Amino acid sequence: MKFIEVENIEDGLKKVTDNKIFAYAGSLVGIAYNLQNRFAGELKIAGKIGENWPLSNGVRNDDLILLNIMQKAINSVTKEQRKEILNKWFSIKYENGIDYTMLYQLLTVFLLILGIVSYFYNQKRRLHFELEVAYKKLEKLAVTDKLTGLYNRHKTDEILVNQKELSNRYENSFGVILLDIDHFKNINDSFGHNIGDKVLKTFARILKRNTRTTDFIGRWGGEEFLIIVPQTEKKSIIKFANMLKEAIESYEFPEVKNATSSFGVTLYKDNESLDTTLVRVDEALYQAKKEGRNQVIYK
Template sequence: MKILQNYLYSKFISLLHITQIRTKIIFLGATTLTLLLIISVNNYNRSRLTENLCILNMKNISKIVTTSNAIQEIQRERGISYTQHLSSLNNKESLSIQRNSTDAALYKLFQLNQNYIETKKYLSTLRDSIDNKRISSEEIFSQYILIVSSLLEEISNINTIPIQGMEQLSTIEVKKIFFAKEKLGLLRALISLKLQNKNALDVKKAEIKYLYYQYNTIIDDVIQSNNVEIADRLKKFAQLETSKKTFNFVEESIRSENLNLDPSKWFSISTQTIDDLQATCAQALSISSDTLNNSAAQAIRDSLFFLLFNIAISIIIAFFVITIVYSIYFPLEKITNFINEATQNDFNCSLDFHSRNEFGIIAKNINKLIIDVKTLLTEKDFIAYHDSLTGIYNRHKFIEEFNKELKRSDRHNHNIAFAIMDIDKFKHINDEYGHNIGDLVLKTLADVIKENIRETDCFARWGGEEFVLLLPETEQKGAIALAEKIRNAVEKKNFNLASNVTISIGVSTYNKGETLESIYSRADKALYASKEQGRNQVTFNFDA
C-alpha cells in the first residue's frame, strides 16, 4: 500500500512538472471560483448588505423619532405661548417648564445633526420677542409654524431603504401622520383663540374647517394604504375617548358660533389627543426598529455561517492550491529576483533557468532581451552624451561633467581652468569648400585636440565651430601652456586646404562661488579679444 502511495505521489509530482502553466491556472481558477465565489461570496455579501441596510434604516428611524419628539415639544410650547399671549395670562412657570422640555428635545436633535443650531437660534429669538411683548399673536403663531414646518421637511427628507425579503417599513405612513398631527396642533391653537376671543369667530371658522379637512384627508389616505398595521392603529386611535371628544368639539366649532367649553380644558383634551397620535407613530416606528434589529441580527448570523463555510471550502481546496502554486511560485520568484538584480546591475548578468514549460521559454527570451537592452543602453548613452559629427562630448554631457568637477573643486579646494576654442574664418571655409569639407575640418580638429589633452580633461563641442575644454587641477600658467600647445598643433596640421586652419582660444580660471555661466562669459570675452587681436592666438581673462 505504501509503495502504491509513493508511486502515485511520484506520478502526481511528475505530472505537475510537465503540465503547462496555463492548464494549472485554469484548474486553480475553476476550482476556486466554483467552490468559493459562486457558493459563498455572493451569499455572504448579500447578508452583509442586509445587515448594513438594517443598521442604516434603524439610524434613520431614530432620526425620525428624535425629530418628531422635538416637533411635539415645540407644538406644545406654541400652544402655551399662543394662548397665554391671547389671554394676557402670566403663567411663566408652565411656559418655562415647557421651554425646558423643548430645549432637551432640541439638544438630542442637535447631537444627531449640528445643522439644527440655526433652529435653536431662531427659537431663542422668538422667545425673547414673546417675553418682551415685541410680537403679535399672529406673528407668534406663524413663526412657530415655520419652525415646525422646517422640522417636518427634515423628516420628509429622511428615507428608509427597501430591503429584499422584508416587509415594507411604516416610515412613509408615519411621516404622513406627523403632518396630520401638525394640522391637529394648529386646530388646537385656533380653537383656543376662538374660545378666548369671540371677535375672531368668523375669521377663524374657515381656517378651522380647512385644517380639519386636511387632517381627515391625510388620515384617510394612510388608512387606505397597504399598511394594515398602521391603519388598525389609527382606527383604534379614533375610538379613544379623548379623540372622540376632541373631534366632536372641532366639528361643533365649525357648525356653531357659541362654544361652551373652558379654554384650558380644551387645551388639555386636544393635547392628550395629539400625544396619543404621537404615541401611535412611536409604536409603529418602534415595531419597525425591532424588525430591523432582528433582521440585522439574522444577517450577522448568516454572515458568520457563510464565513465558516468559506473557511471549510478553503481547507478542502488548500491541497490543490498549494500543489499547483508550488510549481508556479518558485520559478516566478527566481525570475523576479533575477529581474531586480539585473536592473540594479545595469543588466550585466544572465538568467540561469532551464525548463520544458513556459518558464523555460520566458527565461530564454529574458536573456535575449537583456543582450538587446545592454546594446540599446550603450547606444543610447553614446547618442545622448556625444556629438554625432565629431564623436566627442556634447554640450549636455559637458555641463554635467562641469557641475561634478565644480563640486569636487569646492570640496578639495583645487583649481579649474576653462577654455573656449573657435575656428577662425570657418564661415569662409564652408562658403568656399562646401559644408562637407567644413564637417571634415570639424572632425579633424576634434581629433587633433584630443591627441593633445590629458585623459582627465573634458573636451566637448559647444555648438557650430565652437569647442570647450575643462582642465581639472590646472592653474593659469598650465592652462595657457596647454592652450598654446593645442593652437600650435592645429596650425601645423594639414587639413588639405589651400590655407592652414587656425583657432582662437579664450582661457579663464575658476573663482570660488562662480557658475558655468560666469566662467564661460569670462572665457568668451578672452576669445573675443583673440579674434580682435588678429586670430590664431590664446588670450587669458584676468577678471576676478
C-alpha cells in the same frame, strides 16, 4: 571519521549541498526546520544518533521575576502540547534507500524541464543583452555631439556644474579653454559644408589626441569647442592651450590644407557663478580674435 566544525546549522547544511562535507549532525529540530525552509528538496535526514541534547531557555541572572514566569510557562506545557508545537514546525522523514526507477523517471522529466527552461532563459538573456546594448547606444547619443563624437552642449554644462562642486569642496581650481576655428565661414563658403564638416571632425580628433583622459572636450556650438581641465593652474593651462594651438596650426587638413584656431583661457575662481567664468573665457576668446587670431589669451 574526520570531523569538521561549521559556523552554524545553515553553514553545515550548505556545505553538504556543495559536497564539501559528507553529512551534518546536529539538533533534529534545527535541522528539520532548516530543511523545510531553506533546503527543501535538496537534503534529507538519513538517521538518528542515540543521544539526547537537552535544550534550555536562559534569562538574565538579575531578573528573578522573569525567571519564575518563564519556568512556570515551560512547566505548564504538556508532552502532547509539545508534540503538537513541534509538528507545526517540522515533519521527520528518514530515507533509507533510493528507488532508481523513480530516480531515472524523475531525471528524464527534470532534463526535459531543464531543456525548456534553458531555452527560454537563453532567449530572455539574449533579448536582455540586446536591450542593454541599445540602451547604452541611446545613453551615448544623449550626451554626444552627432557630428564630432565629442560631448554635446547639455553634457558639457553638466560637467561644468560637477567640476564647480568638486572645486568648491576640495579647494582646487579647474580651467576652461574656449576655442574657435578661425574664418570657418570662409571655409564653408569656399569649399562647401561637407568639407566644413570634415574640418570640424578633424579638429575634434586633434583635440582628443592631444588632451589627457581626465580632460573633458565638448562642442560648444557651431565651430566653437570647450575644454574643461580639472586641477590645473594658470601657467600649466596657458602652456596646454599653446600646445593645442601649435598642433592645429601644423596639421594638414583635407582640401583646406591649413587652418588655425583662437583660444580664450581662464580659471574658475572660488564660489563664483559658472556664468561669470564663461563670460570671462568668452571675453578672452573675443580678444584673441580681435588681436589677430591664432593666439592664446588668458583672462
